[in-house]
Amino acid sequence: MPALVATCGLAIGLFGLSSLRAGALASARDHIAEQSRIVTAPIDDALAHADRLLERMRPIAIAHSADAPFDDVALALQDIAVSRPGVTYASLSFPDGTFQGAYRDTDGTWRFEDSRVASDGTHVRRYDFAGRRLVLRVEETSTYDPRSRAFYRDALAAEAPTWTAPYTFFGSRATGLTRAEAVTIDGALHAVMTIDFDVHALSSTLRERTERGTRALLFASDGSVLAHSDAAALDAAAVTEDRIEHVEDLHDPVLEAYYELLPGAGVSVVDVGGARWLAATTPMRERLGLGWAMVYLAPEARFLGVLHDYVVRFVWIEIGAIAAAVIVAWMFARHVARVRREADAAKADAANARKDALELGSYRLLDRLGAGGMGEVWRAEHRLLAREAAIKRITPPEEGEVTDELKTRFRREAEALAQLRSRHTIELFDFGISEEGTFFFVMELLDGVDLETLVTKFGPISPGRALHFTIAALRSLTEAHARGLVHRDVKPANLFTCRVADEVDVLKVLDFGLVRSVKRSDPITKDPALDAEAAAMLVSATTTIGEGSLGTPAFMPPEQAAGEPVDGRADLYALAGTVYWMLTGKLLYEKNSAFALILAHIQEPLPNLRETLPRATPPVLIDVLERCLAKSRDERPASAREVLDLLLAIELPESERWTIARAQAWWREHLPEREHARPLSVRAVSA
DSSP states (O other): OHHHHHHHHHHHHHHHHHHHHHHHHHHHHHHHHHHHHHHHHHHHHHHHTHHHHHHHHHHHHHHOOTTSOOHHHHHHHHHHHTTOTTEEEEEEEOTTSOEEEEEEOTTSOEEEEEEEEETTEEEEEEEEEETTEEEEEEEEEEOOOGGGSHHHHHHHHOSSOEEOOOEEOTTTOOEEEEEEEEEEETTEEEEEEEEEEEHHHHHHHHHHHOOTTOEEEEEETTOBEEEESOHHHHHHTOOSSSSOOBGGGGOOHHHHHHHHHOOOSEEEEEEETTEEEEEEEEEOOGGGTOOEEEEEEEETHHHHTTHHHHHHHHHHHHHHHHHHHHHHHHHHHHHHHHHHHHHHHHHHHHHHHHHHHTEETTEEEEEEEEEOSSEEEEEEEETTTOOEEEEEEEOOSSOSOOOHHHHHHHHHHHHHHHTOOOTTBOOEEEEEEOTTSOEEEEEOOOEEEEHHHHHHHHOOOOHHHHHHHHHHHHHHHHHHHHTTOOOSOOSGGGEEEEEETTEEEEEEEOOSSTTTTSSOOOOOOOOTTSOHHHHHHHHTSSOOOSTTOOOOGGGOOHHHHTTOOOOHHHHHHHHHHHHHHHHHSSOSSOOSSHHHHHHHHHHSOOOOHHHHSOTTSOHHHHHHHHHHTOSSGGGSOSOHHHHHHHHHTOOOOGGGOOOHHHHHHHHHHHSOSOOOOOOSOGGGGOO
């Protein structure tokens, strides 16, 4: 016992440490996910503002032309672009090759460029802003022609503003992208407007919002680097050829490991040489159609370092607690050892008594599966054959000796049930009466679920599956009625779908009058003076024993509720009510008491089935249900065989048929593991 206490204490301590670590990691994941959203938001918003900037440029472009004075236009373009996060250029390009735009130079100063294509090259003039005037800064020549650039071609091909793919800017080879839109007047191209973003401008925004020791990267799906929180790393990775930087150009093992894994949105773990990094991936605005993503990376140790002090304190407290518990356990164990010797003899006697109690005929009782007012169901095993079975034990409701008449009637009932051969009737293996007067039946052990539980847990079933179950139940009832047996208690809880070998959805009808001949009960009559509460108590039982079997109020035919003799048509009424339950998950009559339910079955008209049943329910099935639910049994079909023939003739569309493949798929999804079968629910033994 001291060793057990020490082990448990150690296990609890380890669990506590594990929970503390898990809590810290969960907090870290939440933090890094939030940080990723924080660094993504300004860039997301900056790109989203591009269209609003183009809207402001449109009237300027329409009013301006390539050969017009451009001082006012320069000031207007500067005003549009300045102080806009990530924006480095706002320009107008004209069909003759003229390019005019306000731009942010490498030193951070805003300037204006005017370039015009001529026969001897492109003449470029760059200006400084001096208040409201432009001052010429430099003149130069180049080969630049805006009409050959991707943004110009993309704008002409699109009918709306368009994003270019990431590319290198002319001359500087800086990586960027452009939002471009063509402006037409009377159907003719007038100018192309652009708003340019470059990597360094976007990276400065990232750097301002990134915590120390972490890194953030904005990249395209092909690995192109669009922004990096570490500008120095980006400068060091600059390539000499005219292409944009790739993740591999950064020579960062953390980023390379992440890009190789390339997880989806959310928080993931990247292992870099044994060091774990948390990576939060946030896609950019989907409506922009860019296919970009932001990744925010932080070392896991950054968040776990604060745990060290807590762990040290926790360990010392745990050691003290375990030591105290071990001392107490040792003292208690000495006392238990003394008591154990005295109890050994009593335990041996109790074990022998229990062994005798758990043997019934040739069977050994293993597990009790359910219990009710007069009986219980056990999982049992044949002592010689090692075959498992279900045993239902029924104790007579009155104390006293079991009479020869009771034994005879019990044997006759069991023999009648044993004659049923339908695979849809639960199979009876054996029966008997113990020395204590307990009646017992040995039945097959089923692996599955009753229809009441199935509909309650998974919802109403399809018409195709309901038709499959109904046909199976009718096959069982047809044989039983032919042998003079009336079930009297057909309901969802007594219809059981199960596995048999490699088959699924094999329906079994349970409780086929197993206890009806043990005691005779007087039928209930519709006496107006009957106390309502007492009547409700009487009819609340699942099955009342005897010729006047009550059944279940929710599915009881009118003649059975009135205490009149019943025949097979009573089972058809109850089965129809059960089909309604399968298709809708509701009872025919929703009442607050059993007594009100009985009166409803006797007096209230049948609900409109064509309005309450699913649309896919075959009309023939609805007609059959309406006939079976007639208040007068003379208006119902004459036999279960007649109903079975009508249902077998129903042709369902392929989409509604309950096929073997669909049944197997349902069982794999909802009941994938084979557990010990439960042959009957607790309700089934409550009588």
